[in-house]
Amino acid sequence: MLDVNIIRTQPETIRQMLINRNKDTGILDRFLSADSEWRMLTDENNRLRKVRNEVSLQISKLGKGDEKDSKIVEMRDVGEKIKDNDARIAELELIRDDCTLNIPNIPHTSVPVGKDSTENVVIYEKGEKRKFDFAPKQHWEIAESLDIIDFDRGVKVAGSGFYCLKGDGARLERALINFFLDTHIRQGYTEVFPPIVVNKAALTGTGQYPNLKDDMYHIEKDGLFLNPTAEVPVTNLVMDEIFEIDKLPVLYTAYLPSFRREVGKHADTKGIIRVHEFNKVEMVRFVHPDTSYNVLETLRGDAEELISSLKLPYRVLLLCTGDMGFSCSKCYDIELHAPANDVWLEASSCSNFTDFQARRARIKFRPEPHMKSEFIHTLNGSGLALPRTMVAILENYQNRDGTVAVPEVLVKYMGKEIIG
RNA sequence: GCCGAGGUAAUCUAGUCCGGUAAGGUGGUGGUCUCGAAAACCACUGGCGACUCGCCUCGGGAGUUCAAAUCUCCUCCUCGGCGCCA
Numbered sequence: 001m002l003d004v005n006i007i008r009t010q011p012e013t014i015r016q017m018l019i020n021r022n023k024d025t026g027i028l029d030r031f032l033s034a035d036s037e038w039r040m041l042t043d044e045n046n047r048l049r050k051v052r053n054e055v056s057l058q059i060s061k062l063g064k065g066d067e068k069d070s071k072i073v074e075m076r077d078v079g080e081k082i083k084d085n086d087a088r089i090a091e092l093e094l095i096r097d098d099c100t101l102n103i104p105n106i107p108h109t110s111v112p113v114g115k116d117s118t119e120n121v122v123i124y125e126k127g128e129k130r131k132f133d134f135a136p137k138q139h140w141e142i143a144e145s146l147d148i149i150d151f152d153r154g155v156k157v158a159g160s161g162f163y164c165l166k167g168d169g170a171r172l173e174r175a176l177i178n179f180f181l182d183t184h185i186r187q188g189y190t191e192v193f194p195p196i197v198v199n200k201a202a203l204t205g206t207g208q209y210p211n212l213k214d215d216m217y218h219i220e221k222d223g224l225f226l227n228p229t230a231e232v233p234v235t236n237l238v239m240d241e242i243f244e245i246d247k248l249p250v251l252y253t254a255y256l257p258s259f260r261r262e263v264g265k266h267a268d269t270k271g272i273i274r275v276h277e278f279n280k281v282e283m284v285r286f287v288h289p290d291t292s293y294n295v296l297e298t299l300r301g302d303a304e305e306l307i308s309s310l311k312l313p314y315r316v317l318l319l320c321t322g323d324m325g326f327s328c329s330k331c332y333d334i335e336l337h338a339p340a341n342d343v344w345l346e347a348s349s350c351s352n353f354t355d356f357q358a359r360r361a362r363i364k365f366r367p368e369p370h371m372k373s374e375f376i377h378t379l380n381g382s383g384l385a386l387p388r389t390m391v392a393i394l395e396n397y398q399n400r401d402g403t404v405a406v407p408e409v410l411v412k413y414m415g416k417e418i419i420g
Numbered sequence: 421g422c423c424g425a426g427g428u429a430a431u432c433u434a435g436u437c438c439g440g441u442a443a444g445g446u447g448g449u450g451g452u453c454u455c456g457a458a459a460a461c462c463a464c465u466g467g468c469g470a471c472u473c474g475c476c477u478c479g480g481g482a483g484u485u486c487a488a489a490u491c492u493c494c495u496c497c498u499c500g501g502c503g504c505c506a
Contacts, residue, residue, distance in 0.1 A: 039470085046475045053441080053475090056487045060440040068486090075486035242430085 001100050001360045007031060017106050020113045020321040031099035038092040045085045052078050101204070102211060105356040107321050108293065108330040114320025120333070121320065126304075127313035130339045130396045137402075138340045139394040140271035143169060145402055146419055149272065161262065161276035168419045172393070172406075173279065173386055175413035177255045180281040180306055180383055187302050189253035189283060194233035196257060197224040202236035205361030207327035207353075217259050226259035230282035231380045236361055238286065242373045243365040249295070250286040253383070255279065272387040273345060279386040285379045286363065289355065292377035293330065296352040300332050303348040303383040309409045312392050313337040315344060329354045334384075336392035345388040350381030 007014055011032060018025045055075055062068040112121050130136075143149035148169025154162040165173050181191055200223065203209035208216070208228055217226035227233060234254050243250065258280050272278075283302055287295050300316065307314045317333045324331050328351040335344035355375035358364070364373035397405040403420030411417055 042475090043470070046469080049476085050474060052486075057441070059486055072486045079486070 001356060002103055002106065003355075003359070004035070004096075004100060007100075007103070008035065013106070014103065017321075018103075020107065021104055021324070022115050022322040023104065027099050027102055030095060031103070034092045034095040034099070038089060038096060041085050041089050041092070045082055045089070048078055048082050048085075052082070101360075104326045105329050105354065107324060107328075108352070110318075111324065111330050112318065112320045113322075115322040116320075117323045119320040120317045120323055123316040123318055123332070125313070125315040126308070127311065127337075129313050129337050129342075132339070134400045136340045136395060136398060138271065139338070139391040142394045142398055142402070142404060143271070146404065148172070148419065158277075161274075163272055163275065168414070168416075169390075171414060172390065172410070172419070175410045176384075176386055176389055177279060177281060178413050179309075179410055181253060181255055183306055183309070184253035184281065184283055184302065184383060187251075187305070189251040192234060192237065192252050192254045194230070194237060194254060194256065196227045196233075197222075198227055198232050198236070199224055202232050202239065202361075203228075205236045205239050206232050206357050207325075207360060208232060211326055214263060215261050217261060227256060228260060229258050230254045230256035230280060231284060234282060234284045235357060235363075235378055235380065238363050239361040241363060243286065243363075243376065245288075245366055245368065248286065248288055248365060248376075249291075252284045253281060254284075255281045271391065273391060275387060281383050281386075283381050283383045286365075287377050287379065288365070289374070289377045292352050292354060292379060295377075296330060296332070296350060296379055299379055299381045300334070300350040303334055303350055303381050306384055307334065307336065307347070310389070310393065310407045312389075312396055312407075314347075325349075325351060327351070327353045327356050329356070336388060338388075338391055338395050340395045345391060347384045347388045347392070348382040351379060353378045353380075 002014070007028070011028060014028050015025050018028060052075055055071055055078075059068055059071050059075070062071070112119065114120065137145075140149070140151070144151070146168070148165065148167050150164040150166050154164040157164075185191055197219065200209055203213075203216075203225060212228065216228050219225065233256070234252050237252070238250070256279075257277055259277050262274060262276060283299060285295055285299060304314070304316070314334055314336050317335065319328075319331045319333060331349060331351040333346050334348040334350070336347045337343075338345050354377050357378045358375040363376050363378065365376045366373045393407060394404055397407065399405065401420070403418050406414050406417050406419060
């Protein structure tokens with residue numbers, strides 16, 4: 001959520017921002033028109049209430065008589081007018097709230113303007129793409145022949161888009177989660193394990209609600225949603241809280257399953273690249289506003305360290321305005337190379353949300369003791385999404401004989417060097 | 421699921437029966453005093469706005485009323501007891 005004062009005083013900045021993000025600008029005009037009428041009626045009601053407060057006090061001090069009766073009659077009309085205005089104000093507030101909740105964050109000046117993912121900028125590539133002296137297999141072929149992923153039985157218990165890890169597959173998943181968490185703890189994060197279901201307030205706080213509501217599993221009876229990304233429960237742990245300056249920065253990491261309905265998406269991706277349920281380790285940072293763009297680089301480095309340790313080839317993209325998430329002001333995607341099809345797979349997204357989420361979730365800090373509190377800056381990044389890391393490992397570490405080498409850093413977690 | 425107790429400002433609490441400007445304690449800041457500190461005393465210490473002024477604020481919403489923290493109805497949350505239960 002943006003500061004409404006910015007929308008009021010710099011509407012053209014917001015209009016250009018919406019155009020850069022490839023979004024309809026109608027929302028801005030609806031806001032401006034509802035807001036100016038709201039301000040006018042609110043002011044009128046303030047003046048009417050002042051009259052009513054004063055006269056009501058007089059009434060309370062008057063004895064029975066005509067003067068009292070006539071003032072009561074007079075105030076009855078004032079009360080009616082206030083009530084009518086309030087009804088209209090409530091309507092306008094719905095419009096205003098709908099607009100402010102749906103206007104995205106303002107991209108940082110360093111973010112390239114572009115219409116969609118084709119205009120993202122590759123910052124750099126690291127690591128050598130694997131070269132094969134045999135025909136590399138697809139990850140699902142490897143997984144099935146090694147019997148480490150059971151696609152059919154996953155479908156049996158939950159339906160299309162779900163799968164079951166088995167044997168060394170399940171163990172590799174657990175090894176990766178532990179390796180990721182251990183690395184982040186060393187990097188200074190505190191591990192948390194929050195609830196896997198989240199409520200509407202939490203989803204609103206980080207910006208998934210309302211604009212992504214159809215992408216989430218909804219437990220209607222209890223008003224809860226299955227976690228779409230650990231960003232939601234972890235960031236909202238501190239909803240409505242004020243940090244003292246000496247407690248900053250706060251760094252959390254969490255392993256948590258994530259759920260996506262993926263409606264309208266083609267189920268043409270074989271294997272585990274796009275699934276309804278996947279594990280992910282997430283990093284979340286709460287920082288002083290002056291530092292957030294520098295911290296974004298650090299956060300991205302924290303994710304890259306995992307990939308470098310696994311010795312996987314990857315590249316870093318700076319997302320353009322048209323492809324960036326709703327709440328971000330700046331976002332890097334990190335993509336792993338999957339050699340079987342020579343494609344890049346997004347395994348991490350690292351974003352600065354500035355005060356956009358903090359304003360929605362009311363997360364503040366006090367710059368100096370006893371001073372007025374200000375909104376904090378929030379950042380998060382995946383470190384990393386499990387299925388795509390698994391794909392990259394299976395495809396990059398495969399051998400001619402169908403076995404898969406275990407990346408060196410995972411050997412102590414796996415207790416073996418070869419899956420075969 | 422049933423029963424009970426609660427939700428008031430940064431925090432703790434009073435006020436609710438019986439409607440009339442949200443009282444007080446703690447913590448905090450500033451001041452007086454002091455060589456300095458403590459204590460004591462004084463002032464300030466929720467949000468918003470078009471900012472000498474005003475409006476809003478007692479979990480949320482609706483209603484009654486000239487007027488609602490207070491009365492009525494609905495609802496959310498927390499804690500406890502019972503029940504069920506991995």
